[in-house]
Amino acid sequence: MIATHKALNRIAAVALAAVISACASNDEKEDTDPVELMEISESVQLREVWSQGIGDIDALRYAMLKPGIIDGKVIAANSDGDVFAFDRTSGKRQWKVDIDQSISGGVGVGLGIAVVADYRGRIVALNLNDGSQRWTTQLSGEVVATPAVGSGMVVVQTVDGKLLGLDATTGEQRWRHNTVLPVLTLRGTASPVISAGMVFAGLDNGKLIALNAADGLTRWEQRVAIPQGTAELDRVVDVDGTPLVRGELVFAASYQGRAVALSRDDGRGLWARDASTNHGVTVGAGQVFLSGADGTVHAYNVGNGQVQWTNSELLRRQLSGPAYFGDVVVVGDLDGYLHALDPSTGRIVGRTRIDRDPVRIPLLADGDLLFALSDDGELVALRLER
Template sequence: MRFFSRALSRATLVALAATLVACASNEEQEDTDPLELTEINEKVELREVWSRGIGDIDVKRYAMLKPAIGAGRIVAASSDGEVSAFERSSGNRLWETELDVPLSGGVGVGLGLAVVSDYRGRVVALNLDDGSVVWEHQLSAEVVAAPAVGSGAVVLQTVDGKLFGLDAGEGTELWRHSSTLPVLTLRGTAAPVISGGMVFAGLDNGKLIALDARDGIPRWEQRVAIPQGSAELERVVDIDGAPVVRGDLVFAASYQGRVVALSRNDGRGLWARDASTNHGVDVGAGNVYLSDASGSVYAYNVGNGQIAWGNDKLLRRELSGPAYFGDTVVVGDLEGYLHVLDPATGELIGREQIDGDAVRIPLLVDGDLLFALSDGGELVALRLERR
C-alpha cells in the first residue's frame, strides 16, 4: 500500500515498513505472495477490438491516469505529457497534443473540453475536437485524480485537501472548498463526480461531501469511515475511489472503513457495511461491487447492503476497482489480466491478459466496449462475447 504523509518523512515510512517486515514470521511473509491463478470454466470471452500505445505511465508516482469518453472519442494521457484522442469504435487517432510536462491526474471530458493536470497543480483544458489549448489555470497543489466536467464547471481535487470549481469556458476560479487533512493518508485522492448540478467528492478524512457545482456551497457531508486505533497507520480512512451516483443514491467506500449507500439529496444513510478499499465501487444487476485491499471481490445488495457473495480466488493480486460490463463484473490485476465474474454468484467465468504490466487504473465502460489502460501504457478496447 502506498502512503503520503504530511507529518512523517518518506524515510520514516520506509523505516517503519522495514521494521514491520522484519518482525513478521516466515509464514506471514509467504502469505504476501499473490495467489496463483487456476483453471476456470470460461463462459465468456473478452475479445480485443483494438489497442494503442499512449506513452509511459509513471508507476513510481502511482499515476492513475484514467481515460475519459465523450463525443464518440476516448481521450487518454501519458505521464510524459502526451494527450491523445481516438475514435471510440476503431481506435483511429484523431489528434495528439504534446504538453511537455509530466501529467498526474486522469482526463476529464465534457462541454467540448478534455481537461488534464500536472504535478505542479497546473490545469490545461484542450478543445475536444482538435486538441488545441483553450485555457490554463494554476491550482494550489498537485492533482492526482481526474477532473469532473459538467454544469458549466470543471472540478478538481488537490492533495492539500482542496476542491476547486473552475469556469469551463474561461478557466477562472468560481469557488474553492477546503477540508482538514489527517496526518497520514494514502497516495491519491478521489476523482469528484458531477451529477444533477451537484459535485460529489470523497475526502482523505473519510467524509463524502456534496456541493453545488456552480458556487461550491455545501449541500451536505457524511462520514463514510471513522478512524480507529491509536497508531496513525490504523487511522488511515481515505476515500480514494470516485463516488457512484445511481438515481437517488450515492455509493462510496473507504480504506479501513465502510462501503455506504447515501441519499443524494441530503446525505442520509441507507446502509453501511465494514469494508476496506482504495478503489471505487460499481453498481449493476441489483448489487454494489467492491474489490477490497486484500484482493477479495464482494457484491452487496443495493437495497440493504447485505453481502450477496464474496470471491477470494484473486487474493493479493493487487486488483483494480470493479467495472460492471455487459452483465458481468470485471477487475484487472498486477500481471495484466482482466478477470470476469458472474454478478449473480461471483464465479470466475472469463480471463484475458491484455499486457504484461499491471492493470490498476480504473476501467472504463461505454456501451458495448470496455476500455483498459495498463501500467505499460497500452490502451485496449474489448467486447464481451458469450461462449
C-alpha cells in the same frame, strides 16, 4: 501507499513499506504473496477489438490516468505529458498533443474540453476536436485525481485537501472548499463527480461531501468511515475511490471503513457495511460490487446492503476497481489479467491478459466496449463474447 502530510510524504511512504517488509518473517511473507491463478472453465470471453500503446503511466507516484470517453472519442494520457484522442470504435488516432509537463491527474471530459493536471498543480484544458489548448490555470497544490467537468465548471481535488471550482470556459477560479487532513493518508485522492448541479467528493478524512457546483456551498457532509485504534496506520480511512451516483443514490467506500449508500439530495444513509478499499464501486444487476484492499471481490444488495457473495480467489493480486460490463463484473490485477465474474455467484467465468504490467487504473465500460489501461500504457478495447 501511505503518505504523511507533515513532510516528505512519498519518501516516508516508501521507507514505511521497507520497514514493514524487512520485519516480516518467512511465514508472514508466504501470506503476503499474491495467490496463483487457478484454471477456470470459461463461459465468456473478453475479445480484443483494438489496442494502442500510449506510453508509460507513473506507478511509483501512483498516477491513475483514467481515460475519458465522449462524443465517440477515447481521450487518454501518459505520464510524460502526451494526450491522445482515439476513435472509440476503431482505435484510430485522431490527434496527439504534448503539454510539456508530467501528467498526474486526468482525463476529465465534457463541455467540449478534455482536462488534465500535472504534479505542479497546473490544470490544462484542451479542445476535444483537435487537442488545441483552451486555457491553463495554476493551483497551489498537486493534483493526482481526475478533474470533473460539468454544470459549466471544472472541479479539481488537490492532495493538500482543497476542492476548487474553475469556470469551464476560462479556467478562472470561482470557489474553494478547504478540508483539514489527517496526519497520515493513502497516496492519492478521490476524483470528484458532478451530477444534477452538485459536486460529490470523497475526502482523506473518511467523509463524503456534497457541494453546489455553481458556488461551492456545502449541501451536506456524511462520514463514511470512523478512524479506529490509537496507531496512525490504524486510523487511515481515506475515501480514495470516485463516488458513484445512480439515480437518487450515491455510493462510496473507504479504506479500513465501510461501503455506504446515501441519499443524493441530503446525504441520509440507506445502508452501510464494513469494507476496505482504495477504489470506487460499481453497480449492476441490482447489486453493488467492490474490490477489497486484500483482493477479495464483494457483491452487496443495492437496496439493503446485504452481502450476496464474496470471492477470495484473487487475494493479494492488487485488483483494480470493478466494472460492470455486459452481464459480468470485471477487475484487473497486478499481472495484467482481466477477470470476468458472474454477478449472481461471484464465480470467475472468463479471463484474458492484456499486458504483463499491472492494470490498476479504473476500467471503463461504455456500451458494447470495455476499456482498460495498463501501467505500461497499453490501452485496450474489448468486447464480451459467449
